[in-house]
Amino acid sequence: MKTIRWGILGAGRIARKFASDLKLVEGAELIAVGSRSKASAEDFSKDFPVKYTHDSYQELAGNAEVDVIYIATPHNLHYENTLLCINNGKAVLCEKPFAMNARQAELMMSLAKEKKVFLMEALWTKFHPHFLKMQEMIGQGLLGEIRSVLINFGFKPTPPVPLRLFDPELGGGTVMDIGIYNVFMAMSILGMPDHVDAVMTPASTGVDEQCAILFRYHNGAMAQLFSTFSSNLATEADICGSEGRIRLTSRFYEPSSTIEFYKERADSVEVIPVHKEPGFGYQYEARHVNDCLRIGLTESPVIPFADTLLLMQTLDKIRAIAGIGYAADDAK
Ligand SMILES: NC(=O)C1=CN([C@@H]2O[C@H](COP(=O)(O)OP(=O)(O)OC[C@H]3O[C@@H](n4cnc5c(N)ncnc54)[C@H](OP(=O)(O)O)[C@@H]3O)[C@@H](O)[C@H]2O)C=CC1
Ligand SMILES: O=C1CO[C@H](CO)[C@@H](O)[C@@H]1O
Structure with a gap:
């Protein structure tokens, strides 16, 4: 079985849970973490030893040994972090919400299609x-x-x-x-x-x-x-x-x-x-990503782009009705 080498972008709370569950995934190896700061990357690697601790997201995205990057930053960064990884040829598993709005989601998907790299929204519940x-x-x-x-x-x-x-x-x-x-x-x-x-x-x-x-x-x-x-x-x-x-x-x-x-x-x-494995529950989506990458898929059959887009469009509609706006909505 081909080993899939993972990197994590953003070393916060969920990154740690995901890293812990990745140990439960056969054929997955966490080899790198990318943080805004050296201190945060090194802190993370004390708990989850990795081969590479990068003190910038750019460096992580450029690491030639990494196959796929899990994006674990705040919502507003999912768009730019995903684009960075895809532009560096990396497959991406991006935390929810996939983007700030449907416009960003479409741009992320179209870049993934253009570069022929795998991209999926990390809606973990769908695999439970x-x-x-x-x-x-x-x-x-x-x-x-x-x-x-x-x-x-x-x-x-x-x-x-x-x-x-x-x-x-x-x-x-x-x-x-x-x-x-x-x-x-x-x-x-x-x-x-x-x-x-x-x-x-x-x-x-x-x-x-x-x-x-x-x-x-x-x-x-x-x-x-x-x-x-x-x-x-x-x-x-x-x-x-x-x-x-x-x-x-x-x-x-x-x-x-x-x-x-x-x-x-x-x-x-x-x-x-219902059979429930030990762990937090992030291993199921990670396993699916591994499977997709091994057979060369660029889109998940379980969370296809169409589903992610419908969800984003519905969130856009809800926000417009309820009066919830963000700076990202003003971009053209
Ligand atoms: N699927 C799930 O069950 C869960 C999903 N999530 C999702 O994961 C994402 C991250 O959540 P969570 O881990 O709780 O968040 P945290 O605030 O704990 O961590 C986010 C990390 O992003 C990096 N970061 C980059 N820029 C900023 C900034 N301006 N402010 C703060 N952090 C920044 C930091 O890492 P560094 O300094 O290392 O670069 C930080 O540690 C969210 O989008 C959330 O929706 C969260 C919890 C559960
Ligand atoms: O996805 C999530 C799951 O639950 C958390 C709270 O318990 C949230 O804050 C988080 O973003």
Whole structure:
């Protein structure tokens, strides 16, 4: 099996979790990290020893030994960091949100196509066993016709509060950081909404501190999606149909070892076990990237460009309706 040599761009919190899970991926080797500073790169390599510690993203992108780069910087940088890597011929796995808006996403995709390099949005949930099991159950018709999807994602950041959550320059706000999972989940189940409503409460910095989104569909189905940084909500999803209901509990976007299925009455639960590997859950997407690279794909069949673009376009629409804007939206 050909070893795929990984580099990580941006040595923050998620970079560490990803690096830890990469150890669970057969045929993957983390060989390099790129940081804005030498101190940050060296700090990272104390926990995750790598062959190369680069003190610039440019140097990492230019490392001839690296096959693929995982981009783990704040939202506002995904666009320029991805372009840098692709221009250096590197395959890219880019954290969510893929970009600040659909315009940036399209430019990233068209450069990847032009340079014939692999590019994928790191929407890790799409690879998780409980998500796949949920899709299988829906596909088997166990829920009947799905009429309502209710999803909450909320947490109250504890000090030191990461700057990126509230800073508009870094793409702060709930919709782009956590609401995206609600939107992704609703669209995976019901597809593109026919009507979108959204309202938000601004934080003192102007970004959305919380946001309520309503999707309506021509057949009468609805999705109600709520995200907040003001309280620790039960971050759960209810998918309700004419024949039954699935409830994804305890942080629906992370791997779970159970799915709750309610066939008839609200209290008649069947707890369906799901195999969940040790680790945070980033190994599944990394394995997929390895597989794609080994057979020379430039686009993932699981997260194709079209899906990423639809998600970005829907986020654009939600933001326009709720009044959530960023500097990137002004660029022509
Ligand atoms: N899939 C998932 O479950 C998760 C995904 N994410 C996504 O990952 C990305 C990073 O999140 P997270 O790791 O929590 O963020 P952190 O703030 O912990 O780390 C981001 C890193 O980006 C680099 N960076 C470059 N420019 C800046 C800047 N101006 N301000 C701050 N950092 C900068 C820094 O690394 P350095 O100094 O080394 O260059 C920093 O450590 C986000 O886009 C987020 O949406 C986050 C958490 C979970
Ligand atoms: O993707 C994410 C998953 O959850 C985190 C909070 O727990 C978010 O902040 C993050 O960006």
